[in-house]
Amino acid sequence: MWVDIDEASCKSSTLSLGICRQSVSTGEKMIMARAVSLIATVLLTAGIVTGTAVGPAAAATPCPSGEVCMYEGYNFTGTMRYMWPVEPGDCAGLTFKVLSVHNRSFEFQRLWANGNCTASNVLVAPGGKIGRPNFVVRSIGGR
Structure with missing residues (x-):
């Protein structure tokens, strides 16, 4: 003891x-x-213990308002991580697999297949969701 x-x-x-x-x-x-x-x-x-800029949360946890939530499984399943929206013209490479995204921010966010905001992409409007993109998301860029 x-x-x-x-x-x-x-x-x-x-x-x-x-x-x-x-x-x-x-x-x-x-x-x-x-x-x-x-x-x-x-x-x-x-909420006393905090993580880094990208914080993990349980999939059952609702996506916080103002955040971009990324899930390791299709259709918003698996581990959820969230971050502030990426500013227009900027790119944020991801170090984890993302298979669905809920954009609860007030900014358009573009999901990219490569880690440097290149290749296939899809635009997610504020409040929008992508439950099954045609690629594994490797980076996010502002509009």
Whole structure:
């Protein structure tokens, strides 16, 4: 189990919160793992823990207003990631597979088959959805 002890007693096992590790049984480890998982879930659900500019979310999570939501599966299934709309004339290469897009931004967004906004493309209007494009989306550009 985790216990608070004075700093002098903490050696190389010190965590950033000033809590030290001690030997624990397998049962106690399972309880701690469940507790940590529950805390992480609560923090993520509350929005306290944030990601990078492109954040993942569960597919059941609605696409936030003002964002461009990208799904790893057809017809808005699988992992959802979202980002701010790309400005006109700019290009954002994607490092993950995108098979459907919901544009909840107020900007037109163009989906591209190549990572540098070239090749096959399709325009998605503000509020529009593409559930099954004819290609894997590799980049997004503003109009």
